[in-house]
Amino acid sequence: MTINSHSFPAVEFKSSSFSVPVLSLASNDLVLIEQLLNEKIKLAPEFFKNSPVVIDLHEVNKKQFVLDFKDAVMVVRKAGLFVIGIRSGNEFQQSQAIELGIPVNTAPTSEIKEIKIDSKNKQIKAPDDSEFIASDSTTVMITKPIRSGQRIYSHGDLIVLAQVGAGAEILAEGNIHVYGSLRGRALAGVQGNTEARIFCSDLQAELISIAGNYKISDDIQGAISNTPIQIYLQKNTLIIKPIVY
Amino acid sequence: MARIIVVTSGKGGVGKTTTSAAISMGLAKKGHKTVVIDFDVGLRNLDLIMGCERRVVYDIINVINGEASLNQALIRDKNCNLLSILPASQTRNKDALTQEGVGKILEELSKDFKYIVCDSPAGIEQGAHLAMYFADDAFIVTNPEVSSVRDSDRILGLLSSKSRRAERNEEPIKEFLLLSRYSPERVKSGEMLSLDDVQEILSLHLLGVIPESKSVLTASNSGTPVILDEKSDAGQAYSDIVARYLGENRPHRFIDDKTGFFRKLFGGK
Numbered sequence: 001m002t003i004n005s006h007s008f009p010a011v012e013f014k015s016s017s018f019s020v021p022v023l024s025l026a027s028n029d030l031v032l033i034e035q036l037l038n039e040k041i042k043l044a045p046e047f048f049k050n051s052p053v054v055i056d057l058h059e060v061n062k063k064q065f066v067l068d069f070k071d072a073v074m075v076v077r078k079a080g081l082f083v084i085g086i087r088s089g090n091e092f093q094q095s096q097a098i099e100l101g102i103p104v105n106t107a108p109t110s111e112i113k114e115i116k117i118d119s120k121n122k123q124i125k126a127p128d129d130s131e132f133i134a135s136d137s138t139t140v141m142i143t144k145p146i147r148s149g150q151r152i153y154s155h156g157d158l159i160v161l162a163q164v165g166a167g168a169e170i171l172a173e174g175n176i177h178v179y180g181s182l183r184g185r186a187l188a189g190v191q192g193n194t195e196a197r198i199f200c201s202d203l204q205a206e207l208i209s210i211a212g213n214y215k216i217s218d219d220i221q222g223a224i225s226n227t228p229i230q231i232y233l234q235k236n237t238l239i240i241k242p243i244v245y
Numbered sequence: 246m247a248r249i250i251v252v253t254s255g256k257g258g259v260g261k262t263t264t265s266a267a268i269s270m271g272l273a274k275k276g277h278k279t280v281v282i283d284f285d286v287g288l289r290n291l292d293l294i295m296g297c298e299r300r301v302v303y304d305i306i307n308v309i310n311g312e313a314s315l316n317q318a319l320i321r322d323k324n325c326n327l328l329s330i331l332p333a334s335q336t337r338n339k340d341a342l343t344q345e346g347v348g349k350i351l352e353e354l355s356k357d358f359k360y361i362v363c364d365s366p367a368g369i370e371q372g373a374h375l376a377m378y379f380a381d382d383a384f385i386v387t388n389p390e391v392s393s394v395r396d397s398d399r400i401l402g403l404l405s406s407k408s409r410r411a412e413r414n415e416e417p418i419k420e421f422l423l424l425s426r427y428s429p430e431r432v433k434s435g436e437m438l439s440l441d442d443v444q445e446i447l448s449l450h451l452l453g454v455i456p457e458s459k460s461v462l463t464a465s466n467s468g469t470p471v472i473l474d475e476k477s478d479a480g481q482a483y484s485d486i487v488a489r490y491l492g493e494n495r496p497h498r499f500i501d502d503k504t505g506f507f508r509k510l511f512g513g514k
Contacts (some may be wrong), residue, residue: 145448147402148395165398165446181445 020052020084023076026059028067030075037079053081058088062206069093075102139174146170146184158188166206175199187214189233198231199243213238250362251418255396256467257367263461264483265364266294267472268352268384271487273328274472277359279318282331282350285366286342289333295322295325296447297330306334309346315353324473329358337424339372342348347375349393369403379409382419382490385449388426389438394446401447422449423486427468429502440500453486455479456499 022057027033041048053076060067069092073083086097087105094104140154141161148167150160158172163180169187170176176188178200187194189211196210206217210233220240228243252265262285283291286306292298297320300326303313310333315331331350334341348481356362365376377383383404387397404418405411411418424443424512431437440454460477464470472487474480478499 144405145401147400147405148398149408151400163446163448165402166395167399168402183446 020054021089022054022056023081024056024059024070025067026063028060028065032069033072034075034079037076041079043109049080051081054085054087056082056087057090057093061093062092067093069096070100104208140172145180148184164205172196182223185209188231194233196233199228200231201228202226203231203240204228208238208240210238215240247351247358247361248382249351249355249380250360250384251365251377252300252362252384252386253365253373253377253400254386254393254421255369255373255400256365256388256393259386259393260455260461261367261386262294262364263465263471264384264386264423264425264455265291266361266470267480267483268487268490269328269360269362270322270325270443270470270492271483272360272362273322273325275358275487276327278327278357278363279360280329280331280354280358281362281364281492282354283364283374284342285364286333286372286373287338289335289364292320292330292332292365293463293468293471295330297322297332298468304334305350306337306341308344308350309341309343315350324469330486339366339370342371344375344378344503348379351379353483369399374401374403374407377404377408377418378417379406380409382421384421384423385447385450386423386425387443387447389424389432389440389443391438394438394443397447401449414503420449421452421490422447423452423455425455426457427454427499428501433502435436445450451497452489453482454499455482 002048004016019138025033048080050230055072055076057067057069069086069089076083083102085103085105086094089097089104097104129224138153138155139157142152143161145162146152146160146164148165151169154174156172156174157174157177157178158170160170161179164170164178164182164184164186166183170184171190172186173189173191173193175196176186176198178186181202181204182200183204183206185207186198186200186205187209188198192211194211198208198210202225203220205220208215208220208231210231213233213236215238229240230243231238231240233239250268252261252268254261265281269279269285270509273279281291281295281304283289285291292301300320303318305318307313308315308318319329319331322330351361363376363380366372385397387393400422404420408418410416410426424440427440428437430437440451444451458472458477458479461471461479464474471477471480472483475484482499488495
């Protein structure tokens, strides 16, 4: 069998960049390192399973702690990570790395970004082109009338001190409070929070919804306008009830 | 610095151009150098209402495209020399208006004039958007009927989100309500929304109520802004509006059915 060197090269070097977690060590207490490492990994076991990692010794060496790199690698490997590099090691540590078959990177540690591990499941954000988007789980307060065609989204609760015009749409992941007339659409618990409620002082809405269960204005008619009411979900049914003092 | 006023409504046929002509004339008559700009490219009408259609040589699009200077395009009003008109183009469409071009024109006019009145076209597209984009004050012209009120509500939403002041996070555009074609008798008989009905939805600062009046049509057809007809109720209503806008305190009129005793007695209309 001959190798056809014309159709494709069997070996080719290409440059490409990868994003690899960097484990920065700031102590030479291997027992402590092992303990903290395991705690971190517990937060997101799937994320760290067989994950490649580069060990950064900048902090350790800056503090002039003596760290045996071989021992450190053993600890990290025991935690289920693959050590694929060493950075900012001293000469001895680097030679240890070479012995273990771990490549050496002498580049200065300039860009270490902290990887934040979110223990919670990531939520899919509702697609929207709303005019106001509040930062996570805060309450949005609107003091001016919401006009026809406007759309307001809140990641937490939404409080409207004015009216909501017909053709306007207000959405909240939490509760909705409207102190003016509610003529537009109001959707509470849009991320599925079935405990969310809508409170309003004058219900004339086109549509109300909690966690996807909705009523249109035809269904609401006959319900009480101009009295403070609350709307909540009970066994997948929207209940509209006056607020009794 | 000039004050830029946009006259807008969303809906067509509610009296934007009539209002633009009347208030620009009113402001000029009060001694303020005023220019009124027709943004209704392709359906230009302001020149007719102002009675200067025979004197249009260049228009706003010519100025934007650099084919004429602003001074060449401005038409001095024949009734009041403090008032100028910048007509729209009849042969182009609204896409010929550019934000940059309009911005430049307004900036240049700001140096010379005290008030710039922008007569917005109906709708919420390019022409209407650019008419309101640079505004400081907005006159919302609304008829007492549901579709006009809803369209006004929509326009108010756009004013608070799609204007330069909104984008720059400056003090928002001041919004004023002008309720036009109002007929207290028809409100009484339930055919028309009342001022209270309209205000319940819009809750705006009311600048004035303009009664339904034959004098508006007569004035339009003759090419003289209705404000010059001092005997007509509509003309007086616009005079009040201009005075209130300039800070005078005038009581509101034309809201209630004030058919006088003698009129009723003698069956006058």
